Amino acid sequence: MLSHDQRIIRFRLVGSDDLMSCFTQFTSDHLPPMHRKPASAAQRTPDWLSLPHLLTERARLHPDRPALTFIDGDGPTPSLTYAELHDRVIELTQRIEGVMGSRRPTASQERAVEESQFAAAADRALLLFPPGLEFIVGFFACQYCRLIPVPTCFPKPGRAMPRLESAAADCAPALLLADAETLAGLDPARLSHAVTSPPHLATDAVQPGPIAGNAAALLDRIEPTDLGLLQYTSGSTSDPKGVMVSHANLLTNLESICDAFGLHRSRSADDHSISAVSWLPPFHDMGLIGGLLEAIYLGGHTTLMSPRSFLSKPSRWLATIASTGATISGAPNFAFELCVDRMTADEAAELDLSRWEVAFCGAEPIAVETLDRFANHFAAAGFRSNAYIPCYGLAEATLLVASSRSNHSAPRLKIDRDELTMGRATPVGDDHPRNQTRTIACCGEPCLDTRIEIVCPDGRPCLDGQIGEIWLQGGSIAQGYWQRDDINAERFGARIANDAAAGEFLRTGDLGFFHDGNLYVTGRCKDLIILRGRNHFPQDIEATVQRALGDQMTRCVAVATNAYVGEALSIVAEVSRHTDEDSLPSLVRHIRRQVIDEHEIDARQIVLTRPGAIPVTTSGKVKRAACRQLLESDEIPARYEWSRSILADQGTSDQxxxxxxxxxxxxxxxxxxxxxxxxxxxxxxxxxxxxxxxxxxxxxxxxxxxxxxxxxxxxxxxxxxxxxxxxxxxxxxxxxxxxxxxxxxxxxxxxxx
Missing domain, CATH: 1.10.1200.10 (ACP-like)
Known part of the structure; x- marks a missing residue:
């Protein structure tokens, strides 16, 4: 058997001038002064052509350094060093090449395909894995084989898997990768032809004997412009779409995270390495890039947990951070809230979170109140509030777009609520009336190589403090949606009015504004509730309902529904199964009073329902458009429903x-x-x-x-x-x-x- 050093072929590092030609570039002259990145930062570029080049180098530099460990309750804790991970990947590439065989184009055929057309020519591979280490083996093996990995979902033995089905129907995969147990549990009768027809390959069915794969030959075929990922969006506002992410996009964004979070990239065998913890699912951008790939990019070690392990007992997340001495870990806002709700002060005090330096928070609206509650609750454990890094990002920009900087207390801004409804962010002081104030978490500065513009509906840039749609430009912006040319032209080819030299932008569909050079995100364009000419952000109303009901509520959604005159506000709230039926009318009145006091609007309709009735994405985001449709078709199972008299009030004024x-x-x-x-x-x-x-x-x-x-x-x-x-x-x-x-x-x- 070949030694590990003989199997690892070191690749040529491309100079910055050569590598820059592989990335979409723009000059700092086009950037407004408040959004311009420092010249030194703009010149920082990744040292690798692709993620396989990165992994190969990591295995050469740190063969015995732990790369990944998976913990699941009291069971065994499998682990992979960088050398073991690389060997597993190369072994799997041999089997993939054997299975694909004549289905793949020859090297000369691939060279004949222009770079701009390769994305459409490359085969896709569905990834269907439970929590564990097999996912990352399959992910990297696809990239080494120049297949496009398509993360889907966690497997559900014997059950339908809508996310898997939608991805398969859209991308027409040539291969399905999974572990052996998952493959054995698939029920062909519940799966479509798009899922059952491609070859199925078990990543953990490792073949005995020497690894004969030629890593250098594999690396020579990979270009920065190749797609390294087809990331299906979670579909919080529409059907899932496959975001085409190139290797160049991935490496640019990983370097942006490194810079924004103040992290250190290990460059030699003796360099200090970071330690991370993640329970986020790897089929979402935040879990894959922020939770898995970033630590590999840095040459660090990640301890993985399953989402179910965290959700069933949130203390496991923090206990793992404490026991491993992790310096970086993050999650959406709800995870921090859940830890406060589920852990007593005594349990918090038993932990040691003093080494947790980067606590990133994103993927959903960030509540300042949640960050404060968590910081206060776990102060006794050594948690420092300046560890928080509120972030803004999206799959269409690979992941990170803007963030606060490490070791700095994240700013927050108090603004006038009435001015906000008129599309303006007007700062106010602490003496401003509470019910007329909204406090917004700061999402920080644009990341490396990222330009952010706040744009009015007519395409003109907004002034500082004016709310508009967030537009993006830079090396992390993805190549578009898979086979959605009509949408791509609108979303990825937007142009600033009267500024042809500015180039094309990504329209995010998110609303926000700049204040003192920092980005603040206020909501989604499609979610905005417009009543009597005033803009109301559903997240604000939902936060009000949360405060009104407290622990009696598990989730709520505020949407605009069709009314006799224009649109009206409807609210759906999931209440605990233990809530007494006789108390439901008083809960509705409490919701109405709070919403009226804080927002000066009255809902036309309030529905109290059971937990799980509100449609959500696989990442837990409320699907407002789907909820609105269910409301208007009267398909929400109501435990109690109230509506104003013009609809269905029980009083004498209904006629x-x-x-x-x-x-x-x-x-x-x-x-x-x-x-x-x-x-x-x-x-x-x-x-x-x-x-x-x-x-x-x-x-x-x-x-x-x-x-x-x-x-x-x-x-x-x-x-x-x-x-x-x-x-x-x-x-x-x-x-x-x-x-x-x-x-x-x-x-x-x-x-x-």
Whole structure:
């Protein structure tokens, strides 16, 4: 058998001038001053042509250094050194080449294919693995063979796997890689032809004998422009799409993470190596690139856990960080919240988190309150708040786009909530009223080689503090969606108005703004709820509902649904199965009061449902578009449902009197009487007062109308008449008689003559 050093062939390091030609470049002259990266940073480039080149070099430099360890409860803890990982990968490449054989183009045929066309010519391989070490072996083996790896999902023996099916139907794979146990558990009757027809290969069915693969020959075929990954998006706002990520994209982004997080790349056998912990699924960009590949890029060691292990007992994550002395680990916002909720102060104090230097947080909206709660709860364990690195990223930009910097307390910004609804971010002080303030976590500065523009709907750049869509440009931007040329032109080929020299940008679909050179993300364009001309971010409303219900709620979603006049707010909240049925109406009223107090809007519809009823992506993000569709088709299983009287209220006001078809001067008096009669009936029903005590000339405030009832009345009149009842109007016309006359007059003016 060949020695390890004989099997590892060191490759030629390409000079920076040569390598730069493989990357999409742009000059710093095009960058607005506040977004321009330092010249020294812009010149930093990866030292490798591809990830296989990287792994080969790591195995040569650190053959005996642990690369990956997997822990799963009390079972064995398999581990791979860099040499063992490389050997496993090369062994698997031999078997893949044997299986694919004549299906693959020859070397001369591959050279004949232009680089721009190779992505469409390369075969795809589905990766279907449970948590463990086999995934990364299959992932790298695909890349060495110049196959495009397609991570899908965790296997579900004997069950349908929609994520696997959608990826297979879209990319038409030539191979399916999995471990032997997974392959044995597949039920062909539950799988499509796209999944069952390609050859299936077990990564752990290792062949005995010497490894005869020629690593140098494999590396010689790989180009930076080759696709190193087909990453299917989680589909939080649409059907999943395959993002085409090249080796150049991957290496650029890994270097960006290294720079932003202040990490050290091991360059010799004696260099210090970082230690990381990750439970994030490797079929998501954050788990694959941030949780797995980054540590390999740095020459470090990653301890892996299964997501289920973390979710069933969140303390395992932190205990592993403490026991391994990990310096880097991260997760979405909900994971930090879960640790606070599930661990007592005494349990927290038993941990040692003092060596945790990089606690990155991203993949979903970041709640400042969560970061503060976690930092306070685990301060006794040595956790430092300046370890937090709030991030912004997306699969279409490989992963990381912007982040705070290590060893610096991440800024947060308090802004006026009313100004936010008008598309402006206006900073306020601590003395600003709480219900008129929103605190937003800072996502930091643009990463290496990344240009960020905030763009208005007409394509012009926004001013500082003005909210617009986030557009991106740089070496991490992916090559587009797989076989979606129509969408690619719109999403990946956007151009700044009146600035042809700026080049093409990626439209993210996210909303944000810049303040003092830092990026703040406010939500999604498609998720924005626009009521009466004001913008409301669903994440803000959902956070309000969370505060209102506390531990009684597991998840909620706020969406705009079709209404009689425009759109209206609907809220769905999952409540604990242990919540008593008799308490549900009071929970709804509590939600409404909180939403009215903080946002000055009243939901038209609130549905309380069981846990698991709200559709989510595989990464746990709420699928708002799907939820809206379920609501409008009445398919959400409701434990309790409330809606304003125009829809289905149980009160006496559910039958509104009809208005004349055409309200003009001749019918104005009749319309006034009908509106007034309805308002008086509404006041009697809502206030519980005797009819003789409700007078047409008595002010609404004297009828005991609180802020919640006032907003509710405003909403119902808007539903019925299509006339907005603003606070100014209510103050000018403070009695039922005066308000009815005003509303009738508005109807006359709005009627075509």
């Amino acid at each position: 509104l009197p009809p208005l004349p078809q055409h309200v003009d001067e001749s019918s104005r008096g009749e319309a006034t009487q009908q509106i007034e009669a309805w308002m008086l009936a509404w006041l009697i029903h809502r206030s519980g007062m005797d009819a003789k005590d409700v007078c047409r000339d008595t002010r609404f405030t004297e009828h005991g109308l609180d802020s919640m009832s006032a907003v509710e009345l405003s909403g119902e009149l808007d539903d019925w008449l299509g006339v907005e009842l603003t606070p100014v109007v209510a103050e000018t016309y403070p009695t039922p008689a005066k308000l009815a006359a005003y509303l009738a007059g508005e109807l006359v003016e709005s009627t075509p003559h």
